[in-house]
Amino acid sequence: MKAYLTRRYWFSASHRLHSDAMSAQENQAVYGKCNNPYGHGHNYVVEISVSGPVDPATGMIANLADLDGFVEREVTRRPGWYAISSIWTPS
């Protein structure tokens, strides 16, 4: 039987909205205060939904510990995402 499981993850990051294809004035007009060269931060929430048959042996679509590890590795703590500064994973 197919079900859908959703897990919410939290992370904080900084960013700046800026396009090199536009002049400084155009960037300012389009992005406003989000164009501040020093950036600004948000607390983001991402909802990851997976679907699939419920395994009769475990009663699960996906093992939550595996899903948490996967999302942490691939998204919330992905190497190279320099701006990502912290994460809180619900237990």
Added chain:
Amino acid sequence: MPMVYLTRKAEFSASHYYHNPEFTAEENKRIFGKCNNPNGHGHNYTLEITVKGQVDEHSGFVVDLKQLKAIMNREVIDVLDHRFLNKEVAEFQESIPTTENLAISIWNRLRSKLNVAKLHRVRVYETPDLFVDYYGEA
């Protein structure tokens, strides 16, 4: 006639643990972790029941909310609230009371009891950050 979706929320608290007697003790521990503790642990669950149907032109309702509440209370909340799911709810003698199986169980308990509006979705929150949706799909 316009089709609308109506969602009603309810809450219940229950305890459970995860264990498959066909697994060894080590496998149960590895797969289910701390949820394998046989003394159980509890959650405050939130349930969302969504029904769909056409708005009755006389009442302006998809479904009588009082009736829907009474059915949810009788068929689901009275059965699950303040229960040890593994020990006190029939279907969890045979299956593990995960959030997935809870959603399917609640669907099966409600489906045949609704006649005017059609059951569309059962959503069960185990915590505010974890929920399962079931639409009756095979």
